[in-house]
Amino acid sequence: MEVRRGDKFTLGLELPTDPRWADIAKEHTRGILVDHAYCEQKAASSCISLIVQHPDREKLVEVLAPIVAEEWSHFERVLQELKKRGYGLGPQRKDEYVEALIKLVRKGGSRDQQLVEKLLLNALIEARSCERFRVLWKQIDDPELSEFYYELMVSEAGHYKTFLHLAMEYMDKDSVLVRWHEWLAEEAEIMRGLEMRGDRIH
Ligand SMILES: [Fe+2]
Numbered sequence: 001m002e003v004r005r006g007d008k009f010t011l012g013l014e015l016p017t018d019p020r021w022a023d024i025a026k027e028h029t030r031g032i033l034v035d036h037a038y039c040e041q042k043a044a045s046s047c048i049s050l051i052v053q054h055p056d057r058e059k060l061v062e063v064l065a066p067i068v069a070e071e072w073s074h075f076e077r078v079l080q081e082l083k084k085r086g087y088g089l090g091p092q093r094k095d096e097y098v099e100a101l102i103k104l105v106r107k108g109g110s111r112d113q114q115l116v117e118k119l120l121l122n123a124l125i126e127a128r129s130c131e132r133f134r135v136l137w138k139q140i141d142d143p144e145l146s147e148f149y150y151e152l153m154v155s156e157a158g159h160y161k162t163f164l165h166l167a168m169e170y171m172d173k174d175s176v177l178v179r180w181h182e183w184l185a186e187e188a189e190i191m192r193g194l195e196m197r198g199d200r201i202h
């Protein structure tokens, strides 16, 4: 997969996470874990929605069905990490990052174009989550949690590639990459505009 800037750790993302974020996040283990749990829930829900909206697309159903299970297992594992520390799940927080990204989804066009938009949206959230998990893996002091984030970083990197490859099933590769780079530029703008919070994954 060719991604701009060729850095396997930035996954083509244009704006690396501010290193200060990890320092703040370290002080908000509960907040980070709660927000993270909902990220996993949303990832599973998003795959389920894609499957039920596109039951006629065999490849999509085949590829996304196991990802639903994987994301849900991530959700359960985050719950365990919360429990170990004496915390419950608690209510979902406002997800300004994803809300801003969803506004960028282009309306109209063919059914394939609409599907590609959604697949790229998912790819982008996976890529940014992967990048954030990498920061947590490297910086978090708790060795168990650090290992957990290493494992999830690897898993989300796989999902990011899966979504991009899937998009290329429904649109030619060059067009997908052109749109992907537009998404990357817009995502960087969103990241720049968001307040840096230690109790949010994004
Ligand atoms: Fe996940």
Ligand SMILES: [Fe+2]
Pocket: 043, 071, 126, 155, 156, 159
């Ligand atoms: Fe994922």
